[in-house]
Amino acid sequence: MVDMDKIVSLCKRRGFIFQSSEIYGGLGSAWDYGPLGVELKNNVKRLWWRDNVYLRDDMVGLDSAITMHPKVWEASGHLASFADPFTGCTACGRHYRADHLAEAIWSSKWFESLKRRLANEDNAALALQKWAAGDGKKLAPNLALVQRPEVILSLWKDKRSGYRFVQSEFGELLDGIASAPDGTPHNPCPNCGGQMSEPQPASLMLETFLGPVQETATKTYLRPETAQGIFVNFDNVLQASRKKLPFGIAQIGKSFRNEITPGNFTFRTREFEQMEIEFFCMPGTDEEWHQRWVDERFAWYEKYGIQKENIRLREHEKDELAFYAKRCVDVEYLFPMGWSELEGIANRTDYDLKQHSHFSGRALEYFDEDSKQKLIPYVIEPSAGADRSTLSFLVDAYREEEVRGEKRVVLNFHPELAPVKIAVLPLLKKNERIVETARKLTAELRKRWYTVYDDTASIGRLYRRQDEVGTPFCVTVDVQTVGDEKAPADEKVTIRDRNTMQQVRVALSSVEIVIAKLMDGHWDEIYRDSDWAG
Numbered sequence: 263m264v265d266m267d268k269i270v271s272l273c274k275r276r277g278f279i280f281q282s283s284e285i286y287g288g289l290g291s292a293w294d295y296g297p298l299g300v301e302l303k304n305n306v307k308r309l310w311w312r313d314n315v316y317l318r319d320d321m322v323g324l325d326s327a328i329t330m331h332p333k334v335w336e337a338s339g340h341l342a343s344f345a346d347p348f349t350g351c352t353a354c355g356r357h358y359r360a361d362h363l364a365e366a367i368w369s370s371k372w373f374e375s376l377k378r379r380l381a382n383e384d385n386a387a388l389a390l391q392k393w394a395a396g397d398g399k400k401l402a403p404n405l406a407l408v409q410r411p412e413v414i415l416s417l418w419k420d421k422r423s424g425y426r427f428v429q430s431e432f433g434e435l436l437d438g439i440a441s442a443p444d445g446t447p448h449n450p451c452p453n454c455g456g457q458m459s460e461p462q463p464a465s466l467m468l469e470t471f472l473g474p475v476q477e478t479a480t481k482t483y484l485r486p487e488t489a490q491g492i493f494v495n496f497d498n499v500l501q502a503s504r505k506k507l508p509f510g511i512a513q514i515g516k517s518f519r520n521e522i523t524p525g526n527f528t529f530r531t532r533e534f535e536q537m538e539i540e541f542f543c544m545p546g547t548d549e550e551w552h553q554r555w556v557d558e559r560f561a562w563y564e565k566y567g568i569q570k571e572n573i574r575l576r577e578h579e580k581d582e583l584a585f586y587a588k589r590c591v592d593v594e595y596l597f598p599m600g601w602s603e604l605e606g607i608a609n610r611t612d613y614d615l616k617q618h619s620h621f622s623g624r625a626l627e628y629f630d631e632d633s634k635q636k637l638i639p640y641v642i643e644p645s646a647g648a649d650r651s652t653l654s655f656l657v658d659a660y661r662e663e664e665v666r667g668e669k670r671v672v673l674n675f676h677p678e679l680a681p682v683k684i685a686v687l688p689l690l691k692k693n694e695r696i697v698e699t700a701r702k703l704t705a706e707l708r709k710r711w712y713t714v715y716d717d718t719a720s721i722g723r724l725y726r727r728q729d730e731v732g733t734p735f736c737v738t739v740d741v742q743t744v745g746d747e748k749a750p751a752d753e754k755v756t757i758r759d760r761n762t763m764q765q766v767r768v769a770l771s772s773v774e775i776v777i778a779k780l781m782d783g784h785w786d787e788i789y790r791d792s793d794w795a796g
């Protein structure tokens with residue numbers, strides 16, 4: 263698995279993703295999509311919309327506002343309970359979600375280094391002493407063990423000579439190495455080892471004021487999910503579209519959360535984009551629909567190239583479920599930092615429609631023609647992140663290979679996801695006929711696919727450049743194409759496949775039709791069939 267630093271560096275170098283406001287020192291956790299990144303993310307969103315809206319009879323779309331009536335958030339429960347307890351370091355000021363702290367300590371740089379040291383020494387006290395005087399000083403300068411080694415180690419020696427650390431004694435080890443001067447143990451900071459504060463609740467809602475004068479303006483919130491915009495429009499969409507149950511409403515849009523621990527590149531940010539579906543169905547059919555959506559959504563990631571071994575489903579435990587949810591299954595991806603959520607698919611029952619009916623006084627019901635009765639539909643919610651999906655497609659596509667003794671970096675994107683579909687490369691930029699033919703071909707192909715023209719380097723280098731950004735096909739125009747004094751024009755071009763690096767010679771007049779086949783995954787067929795040469 264590629265490490266995240268390589269992905270971040272490739273993204274910056276090749277214009278996929280940049281740090282937000284970089285010239286001012288950057289804004290933590292906010293990222294800007296560059297020329298190739300915006301294409302990739304737009305492709306993710308377009309394919310999601312195509313597959314979930316256009317290719318189905320039972321779905322319609324919506325684009326609701328980011329700011330909504332403040333009562334929406336009372337009804338949804340976000341104002342009362344959308345808060346993760348957080349804890350801050352009294353030494354370096356870093357904040358962490360209290361429920362993620364143990365995990366953050368366990369995988370912190372300093373604890374990793376301490377674990378290695380403990381594994382290599384039979385005498386734990388000696389291992390701690392050496393670590394505190396060496397790596398500990400650099401990695402966890404504010405840890406009690408590093409700051410007051412004599413005091414901490416004297417207690418340690420008394421209690422635990424001959425001790426060997428095992429994972430189940432994680433808490434005990436922390437108590438032994440992180441304590442206040444009066445001996446009271448505390449949680450150490452994953453960043454510097456300092457003392458963490460008592461957990462406090464923090465609202466994840468970002469407040470904003472609508473109106474020019476803050477005192478009289480309406481306080482509202484930037485939506486923390488797009489879902490509520492769908493629920494409050496349930497009746498409008500039902501009346502306007504005349505849909506019958508079961509049917510769903512899809513929406514793609516920005517959401518905002520004051521996350522305590524944003525990080526891992528675009529994985530967790532405070533501003534992000536969601537791709538959400540609320541699928542309304544008859545109570546009693548909800549369990550079956552839920553399973554269908556779990557299967558469909560899992561298959562969607564595989565369809566666009568995510569490798570089987572890097573994706574899995576995780577059933578939520580009963581104690582993880584929101585109180586109103588009947589069942590929830592996460593699609594997880596093996597990111598460089600470990601298995602993490604890509605999408606959640608929840609059975610939300612009739613909770614949301616009931617809540618909004620109650621708070622707004624408007625009945626959000628469905629009239630069932632068969633039973634001649636009104637009912638409140640149940641809701642299945644497949645909720646995905648556009649940024650997380652984009653990141654998973656990037657990570658999954660990354661390959662490093664050796665070709666004739668040289669490193670080749672390839673982004674092995676599914677052709678429909680690739681930011682640039684075709685690169686037209688003139689072999690000689692000083693040959694007017696080659697340039698003219700290549701320009702003309704580029705203009706034709708552009709009508710259908712995002713095509714670039716590049717003549718700024720040697721052909722080998724141009725291929726590498728396109729491989730690194732995942733362009734599936736390069737088309738080269740050369741002397742044979744246009745002819746010279748030695749031989750007449752053959753009016754053929756070379757199409758090269760990014761993955762196999764195989765090449766086929768194709769008549770200029772067939773390029774468009776051949777590329778259309780290649781986009782559909784028919785490289786082998788074209789490669790075998792010489793007819794395409796015209």
Ligand code: GAP
Nearest residue numbers: 487489529530531534604605606645646647650
């Ligand atoms: N309406 C349900 C809902 O919002 P969620 O699990 O909180 O559920 C759904 O979010 C998806 O949105 C996640 O699986 C993830 O892909 C994306 N997401 C959530 N918080 C995010 C964040 N801070 N940064 C990036 N993506 C996020």
